[in-house]
Amino acid sequence: QQPVQSPQAVILREGEDAVINCSSSKALYSVHWYRQKHGEAPVFLMILLKGGEQKGHEKISASFNEKKQQSSLYLTASQLSYSGTYFCGTEDPYNTDKLIFGTGTRLQVFP
Amino acid sequence: EPEVTQTPSHQVTQMGQEVILRCVPISNHLYFYWYRQILGQKVEFLVSFYNNEISEKSEIFDDQFSVERPDGSNFTLKIRSTKLEDSAMYFCASRRDREGYTFGSGTRLTVV
Numbered sequence: 001q002q003p004v005q006s007p008q009a010v011i012l013r014e015g016e017d018a019v020i021n022c023s024s025s026k027a028l029y030s031v032h033w034y035r036q037k038h039g040e041a042p043v044f045l046m047i048l049l050k051g052g053e054q055k056g057h058e059k060i061s062a063s064f065n066e067k068k069q070q071s072s073l074y075l076t077a078s079q080l081s082y083s084g085t086y087f088c089g090t091e092d093p094y095n096t097d098k099l100i101f102g103t104g105t106r107l108q109v110f111p
Numbered sequence: 112e113p114e115v116t117q118t119p120s121h122q123v124t125q126m127g128q129e130v131i132l133r134c135v136p137i138s139n140h141l142y143f144y145w146y147r148q149i150l151g152q153k154v155e156f157l158v159s160f161y162n163n164e165i166s167e168k169s170e171i172f173d174d175q176f177s178v179e180r181p182d183g184s185n186f187t188l189k190i191r192s193t194k195l196e197d198s199a200m201y202f203c204a205s206r207r208d209r210e211g212y213t214f215g216s217g218t219r220l221t222v223v
Contacts, residue, residue, distance in 0.1 A: 002153065032211060041202055042154065044211030087154060089212075097142065098167040099212065101154040 001025050003090050003102035010107045012078050020073040020105045022088030029096050031064050031071040032089035035082075042087060042101075045073075078109045113137040115215035117203050123221045124193055132188045132218045134203030140213070142206050143186045145178065147171075147199040148217075154202070160186065193222045 003024045010018050022031065030049050034042035048064035048071060059076045075082055088102040116135040124130050136143050145157040159167045160178055177189045186205075190197055200219050204212040 030209070034212075036154075038151070041214035041216050042212075044213065047209075047211050049209070085151075095167055096209070097159040097161065098156055098169075099144075100156055101146075103153060 002100060003088055005086075005088060005102040005105045007105060008103070010105060012082075012107065012109045014080060014109055014111055015077050016109075018075045018078060018107060020075070020086050020088075020107075022071045022073070022090070022102050024069045024090050024092075026069065026090075026092045028064075028066060028069050029091045029093045031062070032091075032099060033062055033071075033073050034087045034089060034101075035084045036087065037084040075107070078107075080109050080111065083107055083109045113213075115203055115205055115213050117201075117215035117218050119218060120216065121219045121221070123223060126195060126222055127192050130190050130193055130220065132190075132201050132203075132220070134186045134188075134215055135184055136186055136203065136205030137207075137213060138184070140205035140207045142166075142208075143178075143180070144204040144212065145188045146202045146204065146214075148202065149199045157188070190220075193220075195222050198222045 003022050006021045012018055032047050033045040036042040046062055062073045064071045086105045089099040091099055118133045143160040146154050148154045156169050158172045158178055175191045179187050198221050200217045202217045203215045206212050
């Protein structure tokens with residue numbers, strides 16, 4: 001079952017913040033976040049393994065609520081380079097070698 | 112920085128022909144994967160490979176598909192008899208352990 005992301009698309013001006021949500025119908029072992037620019041491969045941003053864990057990567061951070069089977073990606077003070085499609089990926093406890101990508105969120109940052 | 116290398120970058124083939132997509136994962140990585148993406152849409156899992164055998168596969172990965180690690184460095188995906196709907200970008204990925212995946216730049220497969 002593919003994780004559902006919201007919103008489907010976000011348009012920002014440089015310096016604005018955004019939150020992207022990822023929701024699964026299955027119990028989760030881990031949540032990954034990737035960014036894909038047009039015509040390129042997905043690039044790994046971060047992985048979250050424990051419930052309630054929050055991680056940061058420069059101005060990009062994420063949280064993982066294991067009980068709610070949800071994760072959120074927080075982009076603060078967005079830069080032009082943040083533009084792209086963001087995918088969450090989830091592994092469940094019984095298939096930890098099968099990363100299922102979410103529906104994707106297209107983010108565009110304008111000057 | 113180490114990278115995953117895929118060849119060719121673009122392959123055009125006739126329907127019914129066999130194709131082999133090649134990947135060289137990062138050398139100390141142990142887990143290998145194939146994904147595909149149709150027209151920039153969702154990224155679909157095909158297969159995972161560990162310790163010289165398939166560990167997981169999706170419903171897409173039917174008898175027309177196979178994977179091999181023939182020589183300890185290359186990792187290949189074979190499609191025996193291509194269909195029009197196999198046209199997609201195919202990504203290889205690898206990882207060392209329970210960490211993020213490193214993806215190759217992909218092979219664009221066009222079936223005509």
